Amino acid sequence: MELKKLAETHGLSVPDFLALIVKTYNLVETLNKIINLLGSSQYITGEIPVSEDRSSTSPTITTNTGNITRNTGNVTTNNAGDNPPQQAQQKKGDACSWLEERKIIVESDIADRYDRNTRDRLFKKWGDVCKAEVVEGSSERAAVDRQLWDELQKKINMINSDSNELAKKMLSKDEYKLFRWLRDQGVLVFSNIEKRWKIVK
Numbered sequence: 057m058e059l060k061k062l063a064e065t066h067g068l069s070v071p072d073f074l075a076l077i078v079k080t081y082n083l084v085e086t087l088n089k090i091i092n093l094l095g096s097s098q099y100i101t102g103e104i105p106v107s108e109d110r111s112s113t114s115p116t117i118t119t120n121t122g123n124i125t126r127n128t129g130n131v132t133t134n135n136a137g138d139n140p141p142q143q144a145q146q147k148k149g150d151a152c153s154w155l156e157e158r159k160i161i162v163e164s165d166i167a168d169r170y171d172r173n174t175r176d177r178l179f180k181k182w183g184d185v186c187k188a189e190v191v192e193g194s195s196e197r198a199a200v201d202r203q204l205w206d207e208l209q210k211k212i213n214m215i216n217s218d219s220n221e222l223a224k225k226m227l228s229k230d231e232y233k234l235f236r237w238l239r240d241q242g243v244l245v246f247s248n249i250e251k252r253w254k255i256v257k
Contacts (some may be wrong), residue, residue, distance in 0.1 A: 152186035222234025
């Protein structure tokens with residue numbers, strides 16, 4: 057009688073109700089087999105396993121108009137014109153880019169802004185990472201852009217006089233600035249015997 061009432065509750069005859077129960081049971085059995093075959097319910101539910109690190113960086117797709125970040129189903133966009141790109145901000149304050157722009161950085165020019173330890177790290181980076189020429193003078197250091205250093209070495213060999221006016225005519229503005237600093241710091245000396253300038257390290 058109970059079975060008949062349940063069947064009537066669902067608007068089915070007893071045979072149809074029994075058939076529905078069998079189909080449902082078969083479906084559950086089939087799902088269980090699939091779950092066991094895959095080894096984890098994550099493939100059925102789409103959930104992330106507990107052992108997986110949820111704090112990992114969300115994947116980012118970069119487009120011409122900005123970034124699309126996928127994070128647990130949420131999509132956020134960032135138009136390229138809204139904020140300066142992070143890479144550009146990093147490059148602006150990068151030591152190598154700074155030296156590339158200025159060509160020569162003398163220690164006394166940055167002494168007021170940076171303490172001794174910070175200056176030591178900067179000069180080490182300019183030499184090791186930026187591949188610049190770091191010159192030790194009699195009283196201070198200077199970091200020189202590699203291209204500027206190479207160009208000056210070529211040109212000073214053509215200056216056969218200790219005249220500042222001649223050097224100023226033959227050298228560019230940056231080259232002459234470096235020339236004067238090297239001379240004043242005792243790194244660049246003129247040989248009266250050989251009639252040429254020589255770099256002494």
